[in-house]
Amino acid sequence: MKKSLLSFLLSCLSIALLAQNKQATYCNPIDIGYRYNFEQMNEGISYRSGADPVIVTHKNEYYLFVTISGGWWHSKDLVNWNYVVPDKWPMEDMCAPAAVSVRDTLYLFQSTFQQRPIFYSTEPEKGKLKFLNRWLPQLPKDIGPWDPALFHDPDTDKWYMYWGSSNVYPIFGAELDKSRNLTYKDKTDYKPLIFLDQYQHGWERFGPDHADMIKPFIEGAWMTKHNGKYYLQYAGPGTEYNVYGNGTYVGDNPLGPFTYAPYNPISYRPGGYMTGAGHGNTFQDVYGNYWNTGTPWLAVNWPMERRISMFPAGFDKEGQMYSNTRFGDWPHYLPTGKWDNRDALFTGWMLLSYKKPVTVSSQQDTIHVAKNLTDEGRQSFWVAKQNKAGEWASIDLGRESEVKALQVNYIDYKNNVFDSDSSVYTLFKIWGSKDGKKWELLRDLTKEPKRDRPCAYIELEKPYKGRFIKYEHVYVKAQNLAIGEIRVFGNGLGQAPVTPQKLVAKRQKDERNVDISWEKVPNVVGYNIRWGIEKDKLYQTYQVYADQPTSLQIRALNLGQKYYYAIEAFNENGVSALSGVVGE
Known part of the structure; x- marks a missing residue:
């Protein structure tokens, strides 16, 4: 009896020590050993960077692929990432890689305008990489596939590829032939799927806060199937600005036709410390929770210098896709099970x-x-x-x-x-x-x-x-x-701020823009302006600090869509109650 009690107590102590040393939270940008750039080496420009992330859940563990990193990262908990160097890198390093896990195999493909193979691995944690095919047939000049995404439809066992990175060409899609090791069924059998439309969709305009009339870029394709619907995702309007985000079109078939989602963008972070949420992917963790990744913009040493973020994401009961970037670069809990509340992972640490x-x-x-x-x-x-x-x-x-x-x-x-x-x-x-x-x-x-x-x-x-x-x-x-x-x-150790009052939202003549104003609140660090297409779907957030004006122009709206707005204040002690919701 005494021995059993002692064993029990020692077991409890071990569990307590493990729990004490185990990190329970993460904070964007994610804490990995970003690799040093060599692209600008000849120009004498040195920097660590992470771009175009893809996180894949494979055999109940996680793999992170990043542009030109010489390898990839492996994690069992989404916070401790071990760098893996392939035993034999078959080609040059990969830019904007595509990755997908199907059954016991992980597939990998690189961006290219030439002929390149698809690789596979059944032991990616060991860096084992093999050829699935030798060459995909070359597509016409300038078509790609650049910024590719591989998609396997579990219900039909069919394979597809999506790609595109251009302010001239659209996102393309094609079915792959699994009987020929996932080559194209025919090198001309691809189709244009979606274009940007900056005149209808305010958030697709280029420049800081969408203020530049340069033709925007569409890139970073990704496909997610949920409840029988196909969500074809894309990034825009350009990496080097605070408004880089992800959007989606929705269809009943993997190659469309697709309809623009009126609630776009789905992942968007124009304000705060690490701004920008575009060009990543959507994945499910081992508990079935959805996440959306992206590349916040640093650009101290080089315009494309970036880091990596991941945000809780999901689908509401009406099928609306969202990514939660509220307090997006503040500490969040790591998942320990399935969450129901989209804000469940926010720690409340200010x-x-x-x-x-x-x-x-x-x-x-x-x-x-x-x-x-x-x-x-x-x-x-x-x-x-x-x-x-x-x-x-x-x-x-x-x-x-x-x-x-x-x-x-x-x-x-x-x-x-x-x-x-x-x-x-x-x-x-x-x-x-x-x-x-x-x-x-x-x-x-x-x-x-x-x-x-x-x-x-x-x-x-x-x-x-x-x-x-x-x-x-x-x-x-x-x-x-x-x-x-x-x-x-x-x-x-004090009180959270009071709720801001006198929130006003006035849509401009150009309906892609809205002017927001509110009454200043004392003893605050900042405010979150939240908006969405329904009163209970305020999925978008623009964070501003208290030393900025109590007015803001949001230039990310879609023509013909009604919006609703609310505001909350925050300080070192906590977050105020959300204000009443106002329409335009």
């Missing part, structure tokens, strides 16, 4: 560091200064005088708060690294203090396995109640120690 005072050990010039570390600015950053151990940055949160997580986002400022070898890793320590004098060690990465963490997300084992947070530098392989943002999350 941003404690916005515009808070920062003291640093040194700074290299008068531009890349301490205050940049807390401004939530995508292209502003701090640069220390030297990249050496012992440099530090201390944030004064202004009052005692419960700190629960941090995110440290590095910048490759004037860097000279072009390859992600074993010398590329990230080490630092995080300290906390109640008075700015006596410090307590909260996390020490020097005690953990070395890995590169350009978007390092640190979830504390237990909440820390204090006023000051300090980053102490140890190592990063770079020319300079440059950090874009040190973001502190948790909860203040």
